[in-house]
Amino acid sequence: MDSLRKKVITKNIPIRPNSQKNTLPALPEKPMRPQDKLTSPSTYRGKNVSKNLFVKKNxxxxxxxxxxxxxxxxxxxxxxxxxxxxxxxxxxxxxxxxxxxxxxxxxxxxxxxxxxxxxxxxDISSLTSDERIPLKGENSERINILLLGIAGKGKPGGDLTDTIMIASIDTKNKKIALLSLPRDLYASVPDASYSAKINSLYKYGLNNRQDVAPLKKTIESITNLSLNYYLIVNFAGFEKFIDDIGGINVEVQRDIYDPAYPGPNYSYETFELKKGFHKLDGATALKYARERHNDPEGDFGRAKRQQQVIQAAKNKVFSTKTFLNPFTISKLLDTLGENIKTDITLDEINSFIKLTKNLDTQNINNAVVDAWKEDSLLKVSHIFYENTRAFILVPRIGNYAEIQDLAKNIFDLKIIEKRKEEIKNENPSIAIIDNTGDYSTYVKVEKLLKKNLKFENIEKLHLTTDFSSATTNIFDLSSGKKPFSLDELIKKTPATLNNDISSLAIELKEDILKYDILIILSEDLNNIYHYDEDSIEDLQKSEANQEVGRTN
Missing domain, CATH: 1.20.5 (Single alpha-helices involved in coiled-coils or other helix-helix interfaces)
Incomplete structure (x- = not known):
């Protein structure tokens, strides 16, 4: 090929002397194709030689x-x-x-x-938007959600709501609060002529095709709150939910050792947890939330731990690691679908998610309605059911006024403490006339005023009067100088304010002028105060004996 190329070149181009060497451009290594572009034309002796020699640059x-x-x-x-x-x-x-x-x-x-x-x-894409549909209760600046925990199908007492809690959201001040009610609280059954423990009302509703309605109506009556939504979770779902989010971190306040924790198939097992910080899986978190035999506060201590567990789970769910993990979210959706009942719609769930972005989720107000202390809102009593003594919890003052006061002010409990201080400073003198016809009722009222409400100056007047009323009456003799004390007595005795002092006999007026407040007790209190008080130890012994194999 090289020899042939030399011949072609020699034939077409004359040979010049050595002093005039050709400066022809080098031939391309490969033959040019028609589509290849030409470079700038080359010349030889002033003539264009680009037609014969093609060079492709770079x-x-x-x-x-x-x-x-x-x-x-x-x-x-x-x-x-x-x-x-x-x-x-x-x-x-x-x-x-x-x-x-x-x-x-x-x-x-x-x-x-x-x-x-x-x-x-x-809806999924709208999570990044600030737009949302309004939620029930937002018009009144408070959303109340009834939270219920049950054992679930196939478990002893599976439909008994042994966890009863109200989660409230202050939409104006962006606060959250949790209020726990004990399962043994005794209350009237809606549209029935008898009473029962509130933890049995959900089962009652299921049996009568009313679902959660009877329990919801009862809780609204007890707390004077409008319950906008409800959510029911079974214990299996709770355990799986905690596992799905990778466990929770809690601080255990004291050593726990319970050798009689209810196990499967009506057995017992030992549950032990040391004081300090722990990361709990689902099974351990459930035991921690249900344990009460080894708790000095019994069922009320358990309610506090349940609130602690809910807060820990809330912190974990709303962490970036969990909230942005699609696999975790998928597992949570499976768990929710299998183990939860609620009346919250998907659109409302979307609104709740957006609402929580602006809430103070780190400082949740907590309160437990209990019968543990001298100033507790409840007391231990009993009823007889088929010759069996059954222990129950009833309002210490005979009505729900204190529970309603707590529920109303749960976002700022200092209001209640401030009122107590005002009453202490007023220190009113109180006279009582007993027209109940039952001395035991008077004893209970006097104990309530002195021991629980902390009124110190109380005197019983052994006087008769022609004043007659079907309800208990209170007369303000201080000309409005003891407003906090008067309001407290009206709500918690309970009594009706009567400003008509002229209805009292003239001789009675003279005897009561030195007092700030006069209370005339009537027969209506006999029904309100008919429950005797038992000890908290009686309640704990009863629970330990009667709940073998139950849901704890």
């Missing part, structure tokens, strides 16, 4: 750059396509999950409906 480098550009473009398109596909499948997956969740937890009385895919995807 062809190899251009080809590499062009190929690299196409490769990058393809990779970008592939990445974008894969991302789009993944996003689509994730969206469809969550639509599926949410539809299943909607079917399983929707308990409004109607059949759950399929949620359109585009609407669900829009």
């Amino acid at each position: 062809h190899k480098r251009n080809k590499v750059e062009f190929s690299l550009f196409k490769l990058i473009k393809k990779l970008l398109l592939l990445t974008f396509s894969l991302s789009l596909i993944v996003l689509l499948f994730v969206g469809i997956f969550f639509v599926y999950k949410i539809n299943i969740l909607n079917k399983e937890i929707n308990t409004n009385g109607n059949s759950a409906q399929e949620i359109p895919i585009l609407k669900t995807l829009a």
Whole structure:
């Protein structure tokens, strides 16, 4: 080939002397193709020789750059396509999950409906927006959610609500509060002529096709709160939920050792946990929340630990690590669908999520209605059921006024303490006339005023009067100088304010002028104060004996 090339060149181009060497450009290593571009023309003796000699400049480098550009473009398109596909499948997956969740937890009385895919995807994307639908209770600046814990199907006492709590949200001041009510609180059954422990009312509702309505109505009566929503979770769901979020961190306040913790198949097992900081899995967290035999405060101490566990779970759920993990969220959706009943809709869940962004979730107010201390709102009493003595809890003052006061002011408990200080400073002198016809009622009222409400100057007047009333009356003899004391007595005796002093006999007026307040007790208090008080030890012994194999 080289010899042939030399011949071609020799034939077409004359040979010049050595002093006039040719400066022809080098031939390309490969033959030129029609599509290859020409370089600047070359000349020989002033003539254009580009028609015969073709040179392609930097062809190899251009080809590499062009190929690299196409490769990058393809990779970008592939990445974008894969991302789009993944996003689509994730969206469809969550639509599926949410539809299943909607079917399983929707308990409004109607059949759950399929949620359109585009609407669900829009709901998911709207989480980044500030727009949301209004929630029930927002108009009054307070949302109340009834939280109930049950053992669940296949468990002894599976439909008894042994955890009863109200979660409240102050939408104006962005605060959260938890109020626990004991399961043994004795109350009237709605639309019935008898009373029962409140933990049995959910089962009563199920048996009468009323679901949660009887319990909800009773709790509203006890607390004077409007319950906007409810949420019921079984213990298996609680345990799995804690495991799904990777456990919770709690500080155990004291050593716990209970050799008689109820185990499976009506057995016993030992539950032990040392004082200090612990990371609890689902099973241990459930035991920690249910344990009460080894707690000096019994069921009331358990209520406090339940609130502690809820706060720890809340902190874990709203952590970035959990909240942005799609696999964790998927597991939580499965757990919720299998183990939760609620009347909160999916749109409202979306609104709750957005609402929590602005709430103070680190400083939650907690309160437990108990019978543990001298100034507790409840007391231990008993009833007889088929010749069996059953212990119950009833309001210490014979009505729900103190519980309602606590529920109303739970976001600022200092209001209650401040009122007590004002009453102490007023230090009113109180005269009582007993027209109940039952001396034991007077004894209970006097104990309430002195021991529980801390009124010190009380005197019983052994006087008769023609004044007659079906209800207990209070007369303000201080001309409005003891407002806090008067209000406390009206609510918690309870009594009706009577400003008509002229209805009293003239001789009686003279005897009462030295007092600030006069109370004339009537027969209406006999029904209110008919429960005798037992000791907290009696209640604990009774629970230990009668709940072998129950839900603890």
